[in-house]
Amino acid sequence: MRRLGFFLLFLALAPAAWAVMPDERLDDPVLEARARALSADIRCLVCQNESIDSSNADLARELRILVRERLSQGDSDQEVLDFLVDKYGDFVLFDPPFKASTYALWIGPVILMLFGVGAAIFYIRRQARAFPATDGGTAFTQEEDLRVQEILNDLGPANLESSVTEGDRSGKPGPRP
Amino acid sequence: MSAMRKRLYFMLPALAFAIVAIAFVWALNPERDPSYVPSAMVSKASPNFDLPPLEPIGLPGLSTADLSQGEVVLVNFFASWCLPCQAEHPHLTALAAQMDIPLYGINHKDKTEHATAWLQRLGNPYDKIGVDGGRALVDWGVYGLPETFVVDGDGQIRFHFRGPLDPKTVAEKFVPLIESLRQ
Numbered sequence: 051m052r053r054l055g056f057f058l059l060f061l062a063l064a065p066a067a068w069a070v071m072p073d074e075r076l077d078d079p080v081l082e083a084r085a086r087a088l089s090a091d092i093r094c095l096v097c098q099n100e101s102i103d104s105s106n107a108d109l110a111r112e113l114r115i116l117v118r119e120r121l122s123q124g125d126s127d128q129e130v131l132d133f134l135v136d137k138y139g140d141f142v143l144f145d146p147p148f149k150a151s152t153y154a155l156w157i158g159p160v161i162l163m164l165f166g167v168g169a170a171i172f173y174i175r176r177q178a179r180a181f182p183a184t185d186g187g188t189a190f191t192q193e194e195d196l197r198v199q200e201i202l203n204d205l206g207p208a209n210l211e212s213s214v215t216e217g218d219r220s221g222k223p224g225p226r227p
Numbered sequence: 228m229s230a231m232r233k234r235l236y237f238m239l240p241a242l243a244f245a246i247v248a249i250a251f252v253w254a255l256n257p258e259r260d261p262s263y264v265p266s267a268m269v270s271k272a273s274p275n276f277d278l279p280p281l282e283p284i285g286l287p288g289l290s291t292a293d294l295s296q297g298e299v300v301l302v303n304f305f306a307s308w309c310l311p312c313q314a315e316h317p318h319l320t321a322l323a324a325q326m327d328i329p330l331y332g333i334n335h336k337d338k339t340e341h342a343t344a345w346l347q348r349l350g351n352p353y354d355k356i357g358v359d360g361g362r363a364l365v366d367w368g369v370y371g372l373p374e375t376f377v378v379d380g381d382g383q384i385r386f387h388f389r390g391p392l393d394p395k396t397v398a399e400k401f402v403p404l405i406e407s408l409r410q
Contacts, residue, residue: 095370098262108336109370112361137368139267 069106069114076118085118088127091144092117092134101144266387267368273302273382274366278357281334283343289331289357295382299408300329301401302376303353304364306337307345309372315391319375320352322397326405332356333363335372377401379408 070089076082089103094110102110102117113134120130134142146152190198253259273294280288294300303319305312323330332353334342339358346353357363367376368387377386386404388396 095264108361109364112365116362116365135267136271137267137365138370139265139368141264 069102069104069110071111074111074114074118076122078122081118081121084127085114085121088117088121088130089114092131093142093144095138095142263389264370266389268376268384268387271384273376273378273384274363276357276363276366278333278359278363281339281342281346281356281358283339284346284351284356286351286353287355289333289355291382293331293355294378295380297380298329299380299405300331300378302331302333302367302378304333304335304359304367304369304372304374306335306372307341308337311391312373313345313349315373315393316349316352318392318394318397320350322392322401323352326402328405329354333359333367335359335364335369336361375401377404377408 070086076085086103090101092102092113094100094102094105094107094113096107096109097105100107100110102113117130120133121127125133131143140146140152146155148156273291275291277290278288280286294302301319301323319330322328330353332355334356336359342358364370367374369389371389373391375388375392376384379385385408386400388400392401
């Protein structure tokens with residue numbers, strides 16, 4: 051019971067565990083919401099993988115206050131970001147702009163994916179050429195078809211399912227008929 | 228498939244290895260600091276700021292106007308709570324003395340009595356000290372202490388160094404730059 055009480059207490063305190071301190075918050079809920087949204091996209095340069103919205107570093111606090119000051123003075127979101135980029139460079143943004151120095155960053159993954167898709171298509175085509183279908187889609191001979199039918203008949207649909215799962219689980223082939 | 232083409236395909240793994248090897252040589256270089264953020268302040272005008280003095284020391288405060296007096300100056304962010312600042316202190320002092328260059332300090336988020344005691348204990352190499360409650364740090368694009376700037380006679384930032392000065396940095400970066408800016 052006591053343990054549960056502690057658990058509930060901690061749970062109740064959890065929402066207060068934001069990095070944003072009460073004294074930083076703006077009274078205007080619209081501006082505060084804009085500040086929160088904007089802060090989530092601004093990198094804390096001390097922690098580097100945290101936004102200023104979630105970081106407890108001194109610098110993050112300073113930047114949170116600065117963002118709110120600028121918004122209160124009527125700056126647009128973009129003006130606030132421009133100010134910070136002017137001071138700290140593009141690194142301060144979690145969403146870097148598309149420009150000459152970031153082409154590799156933005157286009158690189160696309161190029162790698164195209165390369166992978168190209169390689170896959172090349173491989174599949176070559177396989178298809180190496181093992182062409184002989185009789186209109188079914189690559190089995192008549193003899194093989196008969197054998198498959200025989201196996202299926204022996205097992206019945208229910209048996210087949212269970213034997214296949216078992217085989218998969220053990221990593222070995224399932225029981226033979 | 229011709230024999231020539233086939234031979235080229237055998238080269239692919241070697242090529243892939245070469246690319247990975249180059250990436251490793253670059254990424255594992257001990258000189259490379261992956262968390263280093265290049266400065267966005269170099270070749271910009273020094274920011275607008277006006278900082279009050281550190282009263283007990285008896286030196287004037289620091290403002291933008293002090294940085295465009297026709298003379299090359301150093302601007303150094305420091306605090307008594309910053310251990311690397313203490314480590315760079317003798318090298319900073321030596322640099323200012325050797326080059327006979329005005330050294331301006333910005334004392335960031337410090338307690339007056341702590342900063343004063345720190346300067347009395349280690350010696351005060353600064354000609355002017357501005358006290359920063361936090362905003363000057365952002366104005367200068369600084370995110371850690373210590374950081375040091377070289378500002379030319381027109382108030383333009385010419386060099387921004389993050390981290391503590393050491394004799395190598397002083398000799399290889401600061402001294403040649405200050406000399407060339409003075410010519």
